[in-house]
Amino acid sequence: MKIRMMTAALLSGVVLAAGAAQAENHRERPDFATLDLNGDGALTLEEMQSRGQARFAEMDANGDGALSAEELSAAAAARAADRAAMMISRFDDDGDGLLQQEEMPTRAENRAARMFDRVDADGDGTISAEEFDAAKMRMGERHGQGRGHGSKDRG
Template sequence: MKTKILMAALLSGVVMTAGAVTAQPVPENMPERPDFATLDTDSDGTLTMAELEARANARFTDADADADGALTAEELVAQATANAEDRVARMIARLDTNDDGILQMDEMQPRGGARFERMFERMDADKDGVLNEEEFATAQERMQERAGGRHERGHGGGHGSRGKH
């Protein structure tokens, strides 16, 4: 039983990583999680371990294309690709302000406005209007710490150290 839960968690990690690589910029609500009602399969207003395990088992079964009870790299990649395609379609639907089915550069611009500017100002420790390498590295470390904290609590969002090779 623990093995199936571990495999479901591993599958979730692979899916999140593939989505982060495939669908830049990463949508704020990624990965999509089931709501309480979806997980509460007996509709009694509570979640049991059995219901959560059933969800993990269903995810495993969905990914196990040949139904042999094991996940190959190819099956994991296929599942991650399908999930990434779904996320990309949702991203286009959400950002495509001119409804032409594709995204132009102006539709991909940061939508934070003043929020984006405040974030930049917080990153600019010496308040000179530009980010130096040290300020940038400090900001990345803070973001990774926050992402790590969400990941440890089971809230996802940690996407590793993008851009570092």
């Protein structure tokens, strides 16, 4: 029983640290000194896990040690607001606090063109129903659909 509890605690710490690391990809990543809580010039597993625990505590608005749907939604909304503000500050060329179509990054347009070119198998500049269906099948296979890996009944 103790082994199960210790394993569960370790796994939850790793999951929290991984979640924090993934969330940090959308924010400024902490530097070494921030993670090195005791300042000894080395990072321990406990120090790495504490970052995830701190992020959990930030999201746990009522301090009950559990995250409700409302707390998770609030954290997601805060991250979305941060990303939106960052996007506006990055791309708002005329400084009006709004993004016009011409200010939007062209990467999405380039991505759409690349995707169109991949689907337009015969290169005629149009996508036929057959090309569309073939692309849809390729995407389904790539993402595990049709091989028993699609949506699962989670009961």
